[in-house]
Amino acid sequence: MSNAILFISGAGLPAWIWADVRKIMGPSYDTRVATRPAISAATGLRDYAEAALRSAPAGRFTIVAHSAGGVIGTEVARLAPDRVSAFLAVTAVLPRPGGSFLTSMPVPNRWVLGAVMRVAGTRPPDAAIRRGLADRLDAPIADRLIQDFVAESPGLYRGRTSHQSWTGRRGYVFTGHDRELPLAIQQRSARVFAPGTEEHLATGHLPMLESPQTVAGAITRFTGVSVNR
Numbered sequence: 313m314s315n316a317i318l319f320i321s322g323a324g325l326p327a328w329i330w331a332d333v334r335k336i337m338g339p340s341y342d343t344r345v346a347t348r349p350a351i352s353a354a355t356g357l358r359d360y361a362e363a364a365l366r367s368a369p370a371g372r373f374t375i376v377a378h379s380a381g382g383v384i385g386t387e388v389a390r391l392a393p394d395r396v397s398a399f400l401a402v403t404a405v406l407p408r409p410g411g412s413f414l415t416s417m418p419v420p421n422r423w424v425l426g427a428v429m430r431v432a433g434t435r436p437p438d439a440a441i442r443r444g445l446a447d448r449l450d451a452p453i454a455d456r457l458i459q460d461f462v463a464e465s466p467g468l469y470r471g472r473t474s475h476q477s478w479t480g481r482r483g484y485v486f487t488g489h490d491r492e493l494p495l496a497i498q499q500r501s502a503r504v505f506a507p508g509t510e511e512h513l514a515t516g517h518l519p520m521l522e523s524p525q526t527v528a529g530a531i532t533r534f535t536g537v538s539v540n541r
Contacts, residue, residue: 320377333531
């Protein structure tokens, strides 16, 4: 298994959320965090996937995708199936071929989310971020997260993946105390994804901040590449 990792953050989340995990994994791994495209009203899912692919390690790599980053990762794997050796989803949304983030949500969630985005945009209020994404995080980290959280293009949520199938090795990491993406919705995505391996963490929606050592362990077990100190 490749020791090159492309981390794809969830919607609105900064690259630094992976910093502790990357530090723990150390020089044994070549790790990168996917960049986001310049955002405009016309930015679509393909733009996100292409920006992520441009920031990936050279050669073959494993995708580690979080939350809505799973939709981007799905499209990356379909754009470059010869380069993606494996895909680990961390409490991620995974659409069916030809599906989108919104179509991956159960009814009525998808209707509510679609309506909210049309009226209020894609950046939740600070209080909602604190209650959902930042639940279980220490106050200073939650404050920094809220400060650095950015709006995304509606195309990330509405854009449909291609109909190509990617057949590489895949795993799913479930988060059992997740207020942002409840376990039932994680399980819905996992059924679509059909992972060969599963891990279950007793964390909220941001396990890489709440318990980076645990997330690093899940990644190393999935890739089979040990961390050298």
